[in-house]
Amino acid sequence: MSSNNKSNSQNEKVLLKGNEAFAEAAIRGGLRFYFGYPITPQSEIPEFMSRELPKRGGVFLQAESELGAINMAYGAGAAGGAVFISSSSPGIALMQEGMSFLCSAEVPLVALNVSRGGPGIGGIQPGQADYFQTTRGGGNGDYKIPVFAPASIQEAIDLIYEAAELADKWRNPIMIFADGIMGQMMEPVSLPEQRPFIEAGDIRKAKPWAATGYGEDASKRSIVKSLRMQPDELEAHVEKLFEKYARAEKELVRVETRDLDDADIVLVAFGTVARIAREAIDILAERGIKAGLIRPISLWPFPYATFDEIGARTKAVISAELSMGQMLEDVKIGVGKRLPVRLIHRTGGMIPTSLELADSAEKIYIESGGTGFNNILINNTGLQPGRRSGDKEVL
Amino acid sequence: MKPVFTYTKGMVRTDTSYCPGCTHGIAHRLITETLDEMGLLGDAVGVAPIGCAVQAHKFMNLDMCESAHGRAPAVASGIRRVHPDKVVFTYQGDGDLASIGTAEIVHAAARGEKFTTFFINNCIYGMTGGQMAPTTLLGQRSTTSQDGRKKEQAGSPIRVSELLSALDGAVYIERVSLASPAHIRNAKKAVRRAFEIQRQGLGFTFVEFLSTCPTNWGLAPPDAMKWLIDNMIPYYPLGVYREPQAVEKEAAV
């Protein structure tokens, strides 16, 4: 199918594959430099960038490794360039060395993880087991990276586009956490307008901290660095970084909620799983169970305060994720001792169907003291009692 | 009275933190003095390595960027993409460049990146305390080769200039020494040549400085200079390994 690369007006819809949409959003966001290395399931991104960036005035460079890519990104960012990188889980792991440097040196970057199953080389199917790696900082030292997890192609486009601004504003890497499903699926989207690329000659003015060559006045030279040999100096630097992170915790929380005040149970899920959860909620409604939803869009900062909105009717809170229970820990912090917190998970690239999610949630609801009248409703809706989607293959 | 030493414009007016007799100071000065002479100090961005020279920006009076161990060539590749009209260089030691950073230096050279790498080869890890480097000579003692480096166990030292000379993207490679005034004068010519070729946009340029580490070698500075001449130069011969005219001729064949 011929893809439409012409510039589109704000409202004209185009059908884009996730990976290509991510790349297009990055270019339109003004991220002029891309450094990448092939890894499934995101190799369409370097392919797209190699084709599109040069003809639109940007720069594509295929690195020798993910280590090379993140350090090229660090160099280009330190020199004031607007940079985008992408990879998938094991590649993102290699990049953590650089992430730590970028955070300490306060170099902006937009990074995308099209995550897959692990540990080790794992598999190439979708996963969310990079939650700790992403939200806890996978590299050395004290630092934080704001992480946004879109659940649709349109939302991914909007978040990447916005992240280009946030990275500069906060002088910090911003991470977009997608998964292999989002990378491969296609949805109609509207694309934002192209932001102008900053010319090399204008960088010094826009980013006086960048290493560009000082020009005329040596007293204004820039040093981009993370080494601080004096403990008191390093402590002061880290404290300063954490003042910034404290502001981010107030300003960058993003969350979608549904029916928290009168839900029987509340599902917490992000990314693709949140969409499966929405369908599961519809199935549960047919069974007479009202399920609420918390969809964290920012994984860090995590929307802990949102959990206070859960009403008195709720019997349990369920973290649904493609890992052995990583976001679960944040959900437990958010809920505190108020309610039981349970986990529904698949891992290794397996994905729960909405039916499987609904079945497990119903079971948890009943175990948590919910009334079981809904079995009647199951018969009324034509679903077979006891049918468990665990036997069913995910398509 | 005529001063025997003055700070050049490219050097920060500060005390050195390098050990007595260390040749880093000479290399720093050669690089910054050459940039000054070429009128390029304000147009230069340097990339410091991990190692003793991690704080090169304390001494070199230009815009600089620290980099992770061995990654300086990747960092410089990024900087060069953003500022194609600036002068960019990396300054790296032998542990940084020839061990942990082999992938980055080889691929930067292979891509013909238009920056210059200054490679300080003193046959040892300096900052971490005198461990065996990929360039440590056979029989040379270090804290991780206490009976001397053995070929059966650690292989032979890597000759980086020769290694990189196999790559088409590297258009200028010269190995120089900092062990005598004559060597240093010649080294400065190599620095200038590298920057000139970088300005011409011909490809990757590389100058290897045979250097000393009196502290970790356990030698007095004059003895260290002598050790360099007697032991290093025979294994690491001085000279030009690649130069643009020859590379052009090869390409034409």
Added chain:
Amino acid sequence: MSSQKLFFAGSGGQGIILMGQMVTYAAMFEDKQTTYYPSYGPEMRGGTANCTVIVSDKAVSSPLIYEADCLIAMNLPSLLKFESIVKPGGIMLLNSSIISEKASRSDIRVYYVPTLDVARELGAPKSANMVMLGAAVRATNVVKRETVERVMREKAFTGKKADTIPLNLKAFESFSV
């Protein structure tokens, strides 16, 4: 129609992905909500190729399905593997040119579409998938015929392939359901 879930299954080279994407484009042109999700075997050629297309009046929730309103099975393995996912009362279209087996279910509507035979008769053996696409679109009413024609012109058969549109349209319209 509030929501329809279509599942296309066959082997690489049978035009599975093209069929799925054409329905998705048509849904987009009709301002419907739609999501397309492909899944492949590890082989680059000749392996399995499946895709899911969801077309809905409201935002598509799960992009993955556990049951389909309509299964389009282009080869025997697809029939054997996926017949069970069709909802009771749903639709299944079989490529009867290469599938000699019959459907085992009686609670669904089944169409046997001799895609290759029809396409060969038209002198367009490469358009077998368009024969199937036409049958599926008419059986499900998931999108309009005119919209598919627009997709052919604007997306599927552009440039040099534009010449194939008349034949492809003929193939699309050739099988009555």
